Amino acid sequence: MINVFLFVLGAIVGSFLNVVGLRWDLLRHGGVLSTLGGRSSCPSCRKVLEWYELIPIFSFLILRGRCLSCGGKISWQYPIVELWTGLIFATVPYIFIPVFCVYIVITIYDLRHKIIPNPLVYSAILLSLTIPLFFIHYTLLDWFSGPILFAFFASIWFLSRGRAMGFGDAKLGLSVGLLLGASQGFSAIVLAFWIGALGSLAYLFLNKIDFLKNTKRLTMKSEIPFAPFIVVGAWMSLMFHLNIFHVALF
Ligand SMILES: [Zn+2]
Structure with a gap:
């Protein structure tokens, strides 16, 4: 109820x-x-x-x-x-709701403009910083997972000269890492890449067979906004308690 x-x-x-x-x-x-x-x-x-x-x-x-x-x-x-x-x-647990509201606005904006507005992503980072206060079992790795994800996305941004990933995605990665800690945060990003790859393939395929009429043509070279995949990955990781370290052990 x-x-x-x-x-x-x-x-x-x-x-x-x-x-x-x-x-x-x-x-x-x-x-x-x-x-x-x-x-x-x-x-x-x-x-x-x-x-x-x-x-x-x-x-x-x-x-x-x-x-x-x-x-x-x-x-x-x-x-x-x-x-x-x-x-x-x-x-999702109640305390995560405010930051997810910001994530949803980021998703809407990124889908249309392929950029993440700074005030939105900075608010998300600030809200994420309050989450560890509720969890006393935060380990050192949990605290570092935000900066690690930031460095990961920032290096993709740097090496691809901004073509594969925007710098906004790095800031969003920082927020997700701070919000979810290491196991769920890393899981969220791995999931984001999986959903992103599958989603892009499905989109290219539907485009190829002319299923999507009257929509903008998308090719491999087109910029695909990545924030929506990060946000969906974060949601699923949180909802299903994903733990990439468990998977890695098998
Ligand atoms: Zn009308």
Whole structure:
């Protein structure tokens, strides 16, 4: 029952995070109230949406992804982020929720702009630093896992001259290491590379057989945002208590 409540709460927060992620640039230059204060409107016809058009996940499904007034298409991003935030709220320990909210905004922004805004990733690092205070069993390696992951991503960034990985990914790696400690933090990154590789292959394949119509063509040379994979890896590692050291022993 408590999980259902957390899921619903998460879905509501998710619809807010959608707006924060999409309007991040406006938010930085226009102030919080003027950007987030107004009620949501349809991106095509600008009609202000009614409350029944704003119910997380459900409105999108019932209206079949279209605006009630003009029939304009509504992005799949909205229900997916709402669903995902709901699942995160229901599956991670409470103290991890704030940092994951920041991670979700980073994911939304990185998918669109292929860059991680500094204020977001610095907030994530600060929030991650508070987590070890709750866990007295943090080992020395746990404390160092953040800097180790930072150095790992920073060297990929340096050696590929920023082509394979952005410097923002290194800062995000620092946050994940601080947040999850060594075993789950390293597991998260290994998982991120696996999901990233499989996801990219699936994307290239679907592109090849023309399954994805009207979307931007992606080739091996295209920049693929990596932050979403890091965030999904961190979530799964935390949710399933992954421990790469156990796997390595077998
Ligand atoms: Zn409309």
